[in-house]
Amino acid sequence: MRYVVGYGPRQRGVDGVNVAATLARSSGATLDLVSVLPSDAPTFQRYSPDQAFNAELDEQAREWLRDGLSRVPDDVTADSVVQRADSITQGLLDAATDPDRGEAALIVVGTYHRVRSGRFGLGSLADALLHASPVPVALAPAQYQAQPGVSRITCAVGLRPGNEALFDNAVRLAGEWRVPLRLMSLVALDEDATSDGSDWVRAAEEHAAALVDSAAQRLPAECSVSSIIGRGESLEDAVEGVEFADSEVALVGSSRLAAPRRLFLGRSATKILRALPVPLIVWPRD
Known part of the structure; x- marks a missing residue:
């Protein structure tokens, strides 16, 4: 490799x-x-x-x-x-x-x-x-310092279909690298200004819980699986409300507009990128 x-x-x-x-x-x-x-x-x-x-x-x-x-x-x-x-x-x-x-x-x-x-x-x-x-x-990211290794993978997961390849590869990497996997859902309240966002949060929690169960079944016991819901007035705010260790990496997928086996950084991923403090891996579509 x-x-x-x-x-x-x-x-x-x-x-x-x-x-x-x-x-x-x-x-x-x-x-x-x-x-x-x-x-x-x-x-x-x-x-x-x-x-x-x-x-x-x-x-x-x-x-x-x-x-x-x-x-x-x-x-x-x-x-x-x-x-x-x-x-x-x-x-x-x-x-x-x-x-x-x-x-x-x-x-x-x-x-x-x-x-x-x-x-x-x-x-x-x-x-x-x-x-x-x-x-x-x-x-x-700017001025990044080398770490002893990756301590955790945080994978951004959304409610829309099309993230299967990203999720599968996040699970695969966590298993190969023998590190914990964290599944991150982000809820931006400005996407639904007519409510307090509780419905979005509940849906994100249920979706993340299902993915945690799926990942845990595929990973060895030493690779713990967890989820976190980031919430804010925007996607950037939601990301900034999530804590990251210097030695972890984040994964996001390509836009649904991407051609097969090609990257295309979509609007949401670009917003996430602006707020992340750790290295980011962008995964192509299948």
């Missing part, structure tokens, strides 16, 4: 490595640190300005990757790859779906972009991946 980690010289590259290392400590995955360069410029001479420029870019990328590898903890195995592509997004997707290396289990990227520590700031790269990737994408 391998994770593709987008790496560059800025803080978001460091954040991505730290999240990938935390996940790898629980999963046993190896890391492929990938630096993407523009596709080779055309050249028709053995020695040309284009060739010299490409060689200089290649050496710069390898220097960045050496820096990235130096940040990987000793107990995590990592390699580096210089990928040529027309865009950084396409380069990471190509690296993740390389038939010679096998499909990556995750693409991991940092999101540091004019946000305070512990929050997400989606730039063009993360946004593009979240609307095109065929494999799950893990996002690192």
Whole structure:
């Protein structure tokens, strides 16, 4: 199993490595640190300005990757790859779906972009991946510090159909990583301003209880299963009312508008992302 980690010289590259290392400590995955360069410029001479420029870019990328590898903890195995592509997004997707290396289990990227520590700031790269990737994408909050491993998975579950793949994979990961699973339902009162939201809360509690029973039957006893209902005037408020440990990760699914085996970050997931203080894995639709 391998994770593709987008790496560059800025803080978001460091954040991505730290999240990938935390996940790898629980999963046993190896890391492929990938630096993407523009596709080779055309050249028709053995020695040309284009060739010299490409060689200089290649050496710069390898220097960045050496820096990235130096940040990987000793107990995590990592390699580096210089990928040529027309865009950084396409380069990471190509690296993740390389038939010679096998499909990556995750693409991991940092999101540091004019946000305070512990929050997400989606730039063009993360946004593009979240609307095109065929494999799950893990996002690192700003200034994230590597943890000894994942201590718990919190999976966002809703009442609408279409979350089956997300739930199944959350259960699978909890079992493989031998960590507790928490199922999180969020109730935003502004969605039903005519009531106090008690009907929504009751429905969320009943749905979560059924999922807890289902997950508990499929997981070993050491992997406890629990549920929590976040409630607020908005989805962001509901998320902020839920406590998270620094060493846990959250999972959300793609929008129902997503094509099969593709990510598409929907409106609700985007709101959740704004308020989360921990790494987030976005799962494609089946």
